[in-house]
Amino acid sequence: MRKExxxxxxxxxxxxxxxxxxxREPKERKWFKRLRKGIxxxxxxxxxxxxxxxxxxPQCNYICITSExxxxxxxxxxxxxxxxxxxxxxxxxxxxxxxxxxxFDNIVSKDFLGFTDLKPYGKRLEEIHAKTDLKDSMRVGFxxxxxxxxxxxxxxxxxxxxxxxxxMGEKFSKAVDVALQHQCPYLVISKSxxxxxxxxxxxxxxxxxxxxxxxxxxxxxxxxxxxxxxPTFGGISASFGMLGDLNIAEPGALIGFAGPRVIKETIKxxxxxxxxxxxxLLEHGFLDFIIDRKTIREKLDQLFALLRG
Amino acid sequence: xxxxxxxxxLDFELPIKELYEQIEANKKLAEKNPKVDYxxxxxxxxxxxxxxxxxxxxxxxxxxxxxxxRHPDRPYxxxxxxxxxxxxxxxxxxxxxxxxxxxxxxxANFDGETVMFIGQQKGINTKTRQxxxxxxxxxxxxxxxxxxxKLAEKFNKPVxxxxxxxxxxxGLEAEERGQGEAIARNIFEMIRLKVPVIxxxxxxxxxxxxxxxxxGDKVLMMENTWYTVISPESCSSILWRTWDKKEVxxxxxxxxxxxxxxxxxxxxxVPEPLGGAHWDYDAAAQILKSxxxxxxxxxxxxxxxxxxxxxxxxxxxxxxxxxxxxx
Ligand SMILES: [Zn+2]
Numbered sequence: 001m002r003k004e005x006x007x008x009x010x011x012x013x014x015x016x017x018x019x020x021x022x023x024r025e026p027k028e029r030k031w032f033k034r035l036r037k038g039i040x041x042x043x044x045x046x047x048x049x050x051x052x053x054x055x056x057x058p059q060c061n062y063i064c065i066t067s068e069x070x071x072x073x074x075x076x077x078x079x080x081x082x083x084x085x086x087x088x089x090x091x092x093x094x095x096x097x098x099x100x101x102x103x104f105d106n107i108v109s110k111d112f113l114g115f116t117d118l119k120p121y122g123k124r125l126e127e128i129h130a131k132t133d134l135k136d137s138m139r140v141g142f143x144x145x146x147x148x149x150x151x152x153x154x155x156x157x158x159x160x161x162x163x164x165x166x167x168m169g170e171k172f173s174k175a176v177d178v179a180l181q182h183q184c185p186y187l188v189i190s191k192s193x194x195x196x197x198x199x200x201x202x203x204x205x206x207x208x209x210x211x212x213x214x215x216x217x218x219x220x221x222x223x224x225x226x227x228x229x230x231p232t233f234g235g236i237s238a239s240f241g242m243l244g245d246l247n248i249a250e251p252g253a254l255i256g257f258a259g260p261r262v263i264k265e266t267i268k269x270x271x272x273x274x275x276x277x278x279x280x281l282l283e284h285g286f287l288d289f290i291i292d293r294k295t296i297r298e299k300l301d302q303l304f305a306l307l308r309g
Numbered sequence: 310x311x312x313x314x315x316x317x318x319l320d321f322e323l324p325i326k327e328l329y330e331q332i333e334a335n336k337k338l339a340e341k342n343p344k345v346d347y348x349x350x351x352x353x354x355x356x357x358x359x360x361x362x363x364x365x366x367x368x369x370x371x372x373x374x375x376x377x378x379r380h381p382d383r384p385y386x387x388x389x390x391x392x393x394x395x396x397x398x399x400x401x402x403x404x405x406x407x408x409x410x411x412x413x414x415x416x417a418n419f420d421g422e423t424v425m426f427i428g429q430q431k432g433i434n435t436k437t438r439q440x441x442x443x444x445x446x447x448x449x450x451x452x453x454x455x456x457x458x459k460l461a462e463k464f465n466k467p468v469x470x471x472x473x474x475x476x477x478x479x480g481l482e483a484e485e486r487g488q489g490e491a492i493a494r495n496i497f498e499m500i501r502l503k504v505p506v507i508x509x510x511x512x513x514x515x516x517x518x519x520x521x522x523x524x525g526d527k528v529l530m531m532e533n534t535w536y537t538v539i540s541p542e543s544c545s546s547i548l549w550r551t552w553d554k555k556e557v558x559x560x561x562x563x564x565x566x567x568x569x570x571x572x573x574x575x576x577x578x579v580p581e582p583l584g585g586a587h588w589d590y591d592a593a594a595q596i597l598k599s600x601x602x603x604x605x606x607x608x609x610x611x612x613x614x615x616x617x618x619x620x621x622x623x624x625x626x627x628x629x630x631x632x633x634x635x636x
Pocket of ligand 1: 062080
């Protein structure tokens with residue numbers, strides 16, 4: 001079984017590696033990310049071979065070549081562990097011939113409140129912008145799936161834990177407008193620790209803002225599909241994450257309203273095995289089905305075809 | 310309001326407690342020495358209490374406002390309903406799991422008009438605090454609230470929600486029964502409800518737990534309340550990694566009624582009696598009542614479809630971001 005992850009720490013905007021009690025897993029994940037960006041580093045876990053770079057699965061420790069993993073949609077060939085991937089990885093997987101337009105990428109966060117915790121929010125944003133090519137925690141892609149138009153909004157966990165702030169709310173809203181304009185379905189792929197605390201009440205109000213837009217989509221009778229991936233918490237599950245015409249999830253994803261730490265502290269008991277995992281949610285009636293990443297295109301196509309038919 | 314000596318005092322209210330003690334002492338002396346005039350001194354002390362209330366209110370820090378919003382003597386939802394309405398008929402249950410005692414609601418006569426009142430309810434002593442789960446609703450509480458809102462919509466009655474919660478309950482069963490989904494559903498349904506919806510933060514407005522009954526045409530905030538995405542304590546523990554920065558977190562979060570009105574995230578501030586609503590339940594309820602009445606008057610004449618469109622448009626405007634020039 002996977003080690004427990006501190007989801008909250010990602011919401012601080014700091015590297016998870018700095019505070020994890022057991023830094024082995026985050027280091028691996030960090031190493032993995034570096035691989036994806038083509039930056040080579042020498043760590044004990046990494047092995048350079050003629051075939052390329054190797055990767056160890058955080059769940060089953062299976063070692064495989066990164067290119068093999070990539071071909072397998074970043075799903076462990078042995079235990080089916082779904083690695084956390086970026087928005088463009090999903091876009092590449094979903095849209096026809098990996099062709100799509102990224103929309104509204106010029107909308108970026110600002111420190112409206114002058115919020116300072118251990119670091120000013122404005123400085124945090126600058127640092128992340130310097131470190132990654134991400135503008136914020138959500139990207140919107142527009143393209144076709146098997147010839148039919150589709151809008152996909154997808155979160156990037158790397159950007160302050162995929163947190164929901166004004167920018168995500170605005171991109172989400174504008175994405176709905178595109179779906180309305182083209183009369184096409186809207187897919188949202190969630191992966192977030194929750195609301196962005198540095199935007200305080202403005203982040204909370206995004207729950208209402210996005211719901212209002214979904215109301216317009218519902219009136220237009222356009223499909224809204226919510227795909228939940230690991231992890232999806234707080235403000236996301238308390239708004240559009242759970243409001244899909246269909247709610248679906250990747251296997252083994254941790255999904256909930258309150259985080260496991262808070263629940264544990266409240267009930268003063270250990271949480272049962274599998275608690276808040278996709279399979280648990282399916283069992284309790286909150287998901288329509290669990291979707292293996294490898295079948296994502298074909299399942300979505302099947303669904304949209306049925307809705308059209 | 311509870312009378313001294315049962316009245317409870319926050320740390321920054323302690324000077325007032327001392328004044329009360331002096332009054333008590335003078336009253337005892339007056340009994341012993343009926344010929345001496347203690348009345349003047351007592352009156353002076355009472356006047357000083359009023360001044361002290363004024364002083365305290367004028368200089369409150371955000372954290373002190375948070376404490377006032379949680380004052381153990383503060384009036385809760387059922388108290389306001391009792392003081393603002395007649396013929397309150399409490400309705401129970403979500404028709405699915407159970408009746409959540411942390412969420413109350415029902416029809417009432419509000420100055421001749423039937424209104425659906427819904428709100429979180431806190432307890433007033435150890436026993437009722439547990440019964441009410443400290444105002445932390447479970448999914449069935451949110452679903453009960455939604456059922457009542459739909460009932461109001463069916464009979465074309467306005468909805469007034471009174472919000473006072475430290476958060477939706479973070480429990481194991483709450484997760485099993487879909488706390489996230491319950492709140493999400495409420496937000497979605499409230500934004501398209503065909504009847505007027507007025508929401509009032511009467512105490513604590515903690516995050517999704519508050520917003521789960523907090524989407525409306527008009528959102529009012531009582532003077533000494535707070536409303537934001539996370540409690541200052543939890544914010545401190547996550548962002549500062551210590552529980553000791555709650556005062557700083559309260560400042561940084563800009564969670565007071567003045568901040569929220571300034572941001573345009575709430576529509577109105579409802580003034581409270583000098584020193585806070587706990588000083589005078591009747592006065593607090595009457596001020597609130599006049600604000601709700603005014604809001605209802607304004608909303609009544611708008612056609613339902615327009616009202617819903619305006620509601621959606623209002624929330625759509627919320628947020629701040631930059632737009633970079635496109636390359
Ligand atoms: Zn594996």
